[in-house]
Amino acid sequence: MCCKQEALRRIISTLTNKSEELQNFLESVDHTLTGLQVSSFIVMSELQAEIEQLYTALEERGAELRDIIKEEKQRKEMELQKQLSEGKFALLSCEELLDFANQTLIITNEEEFLTAAKQIKERVTMAPAFRLTTRPAVSDHMSQFTVDFSEERAGLLRLHFLPVPRPPQIDASSCIVRDNAITVTWRPPGEVDSSSDGSSGPTERYELEYRKTERDSAPRAAAEACWEKVCDITEMQVTISGLKFDSRFIIVRVRARNKAAAGEFSEPVAIETPAYNFGFDASTAHAELKVQGDTVTWEPQGVKGHDPRMRGKENKSSRSATPSPNKTAASRGGRDRFAGESYTVLGDQEMTDGCHYWELRPLADWKSFSVGVAYRASLGRFDQLGKSAGSWCLHASQWLQSSLAAKHNNRAKTLDWPLPQRIGIYCDYDSGDLLFIDVDRLRLLHAFKTKFSQPLVPAFTVWCGGITIATGLQVPSFMGNFLHANIITTVGLSSSFLSDLLFTDFTLL
Numbered sequence: 001m002c003c004k005q006e007a008l009r010r011i012i013s014t015l016t017n018k019s020e021e022l023q024n025f026l027e028s029v030d031h032t033l034t035g036l037q038v039s040s041f042i043v044m045s046e047l048q049a050e051i052e053q054l055y056t057a058l059e060e061r062g063a064e065l066r067d068i069i070k071e072e073k074q075r076k077e078m079e080l081q082k083q084l085s086e087g088k089f090a091l092l093s094c095e096e097l098l099d100f101a102n103q104t105l106i107i108t109n110e111e112e113f114l115t116a117a118k119q120i121k122e123r124v125t126m127a128p129a130f131r132l133t134t135r136p137a138v139s140d141h142m143s144q145f146t147v148d149f150s151e152e153r154a155g156l157l158r159l160h161f162l163p164v165p166r167p168p169q170i171d172a173s174s175c176i177v178r179d180n181a182i183t184v185t186w187r188p189p190g191e192v193d194s195s196s197d198g199s200s201g202p203t204e205r206y207e208l209e210y211r212k213t214e215r216d217s218a219p220r221a222a223a224e225a226c227w228e229k230v231c232d233i234t235e236m237q238v239t240i241s242g243l244k245f246d247s248r249f250i251i252v253r254v255r256a257r258n259k260a261a262a263g264e265f266s267e268p269v270a271i272e273t274p275a276y277n278f279g280f281d282a283s284t285a286h287a288e289l290k291v292q293g294d295t296v297t298w299e300p301q302g303v304k305g306h307d308p309r310m311r312g313k314e315n316k317s318s319r320s321a322t323p324s325p326n327k328t329a330a331s332r333g334g335r336d337r338f339a340g341e342s343y344t345v346l347g348d349q350e351m352t353d354g355c356h357y358w359e360l361r362p363l364a365d366w367k368s369f370s371v372g373v374a375y376r377a378s379l380g381r382f383d384q385l386g387k388s389a390g391s392w393c394l395h396a397s398q399w400l401q402s403s404l405a406a407k408h409n410n411r412a413k414t415l416d417w418p419l420p421q422r423i424g425i426y427c428d429y430d431s432g433d434l435l436f437i438d439v440d441r442l443r444l445l446h447a448f449k450t451k452f453s454q455p456l457v458p459a460f461t462v463w464c465g466g467i468t469i470a471t472g473l474q475v476p477s478f479m480g481n482f483l484h485a486n487i488i489t490t491v492g493l494s495s496s497f498l499s500d501l502l503f504t505d506f507t508l509l
Contacts (some may be wrong), residue, residue: 054156069145079137090128097123165189165203165256165263168236172269175252179476181241182250182271184208188236189256189263203256206233209265210240212247216270244472245275276356277472278349278458285345286338289462296345297363297466340382346374347458351429357479358458359439359470360423366465368397370407373427373434374459385461386412392448393459394423394436406436406446415445426479429456435482444482 097120104116124130166189174185189203209227230238243250250273253265282291290299338344351373360371370385372393385393386407395412396419397403404415417438423445424437434448460467 065145065147069142072142072145076138076140083133083137086128086132090132093127094129097127162202162258162261164261165258167264167266168206168254168256170252170254170266170269172271174237175269175271177271177273178474179241180243180245180275180472180474181239182210182243182252182273183237183239184210184252184254184271185237186254186266202258204258205231206236206238206254206256207231207262208233208238208240208252208254210250210252212250213270214248216249216272243273244470245273245474246277246472247273249273273474275472275474276349276351276358278347278358279471280460280469281346281348281457284336284338286343289343289345291345294471295363295466295468296460296462298343298462298464336381338381342382342384342461343463344379344383344385344459344461346376346379346460350376350455350457351427352455353429355475356427356429357473357475358425359473360425360460361421361468361470362396363466363468366462366467367399368395368461368463369465369467370395370459370461371423371425371436371467372407372459373425373456375454376457377454379459385459386410390454391459392434392450393461394425394446395461396420396423399464404445406448408448413446417443417445420445424476424479425458426475426482427456433483435479437479437482442478447482 100116100123101120104113104120107113107116168186168189170184170186176183186206208230210230211227230240249270251268251270253268255265256263279294280291280296285291285296288299288301290297360369362369370393372385372391374385374388374392375390378390379388383391385391386395387410389409392408393406395403395405395407398419402419404417404419406413406415420438420440422439424435424439426433426435426437428434429452432450432452434450436445436447437443438445458469460469
């Protein structure tokens with residue numbers, strides 16, 4: 001009995017699934033049918049509109065041509081009418097003069113005859129008939145206005161539906177990845193496969209789509225919604241800037257579009273986007289630091305938020321003892337958290353080789369912060385950045401007075417430069433270079449030269465206010481100038497002198 005019930009349940013489950021599948025199928029077919037009807041109505045309306053536009057254009061051009069012919073006809077008619085009028089007047093004058101001459105012949109008085117003959121001679125000299133041109137001023141033909149529509153007629157007979165453009169082809173060798181921007185270049189559809197049958201319709205613009213991924217292959221169809229779009233591209237390339245390279249690859253594809261429709265997408269191309277990605281390791285954050293995404297802010301907790309060793313000092317503090325609503329007693333626990341006056345939080349990704357770059361921006365209400373790198377294993381809970389042999393940092397403060405300094409191993413070098421609003425941090429683990437850049441002014445603030453011997457992590461100290469970081473960044477192209485200047489500064493110095501000159505020769509301001 002139980003076996004039969006179980007079998008029946010399986011059949012019911014199968015039928016239910018099949019019923020849902022059929023229901024989805026029917027909805028899809030119905031949606032497709034509705035779309036077909038709407039689409040066919042749209043293209044029919046567009047066709048009728050195009051035909052009406054052709055009629056209108058032909059009528060307008062025909063009216064223009066008819067007006068030109070009428071104007072020429074009127075001009076010629078006026079010339080010929082003028083000649084007719086002048087000719088009739090000359091003929092009448094000539095007939096009158098002929099009658100006068102005939103009458104003069106019968107005059108017998110010699111003196112009267114001579115007088116009349118003289119008058120005839122003078123009137124003949126001035127007669128209009130002898131000054132009038134006896135050829136028509138204009139011709140009667142209008143052949144110069146003959147119109148030949150044979151080519152247009154043949155074009156109309158060849159008129160057919162606009163072909164859909166073939167896919168372009170992305171030129172992977174010409175694609176450029178630089179400064180967190182990607183320039184994608186492609187060849188137009190007509191150059192992709194000239195030997196194939198059929199024609200590729202005229203292209204009005206292109207559409208590009210891109211998608212971040214950890215794999216160097218095209219995404220599955222189910223992930224189509226993840227594509228980002230760039231539309232209305234008129235050139236055969238486009239630059240996508242301001243990207244965060246938080247994945248190993250960006251896959252791009254492009255398609256051509258004409259007036260009627262868009263063609264198929266090109267074969268996707270995976271472009272590698274190496275960059276340093278990390279976040280704040282909240283488990284290391286001081287109890288009075290609030291970590292939220294790429295931002296960390298200082299939120300004083302009062303005595304409850306401090307290590308017992310610091311309670312005596314905090315009782316004298318003027319800071320508010322009101323706990324943050326976003327923190328609980330449980331969240332302040334953890335043996336790895338910084339404590340005391342070390343308002344520090346570390347990054348969650350280690351650096352063991354290669355070149356890395358990230359940026360920091362202080363929030364509007366900041367008072368003091370430090371940014372740098374540290375050996376995670378050698379930085380104690382109460383250690384402050386720059387006061388140990390395993391940490392290097394840039395410290396900025398506008399509490400009471402403004403100051404900027406480079407710190408390492410409890411030594412500080414004051415930097416004579418305005419407090420920057422955006423700091424770039426470059427770390428070359430292999431070469432032992434750590435550079436701090438004022439990105440807005442493109443100036444090198446300080447350069448440490450050392451030899452890293454343990455895994456490094458980004459490190460931050462925040463007191464009063466907050467900071468935000470930008471990661472997923474490539475090493476920017478402007479770093480080449482600072483690295484070149486740093487090499488020139490350090491060339492010829494032996495390794496025994498580097499530690500002594502750490503805070504004197506490597507600050508370029």
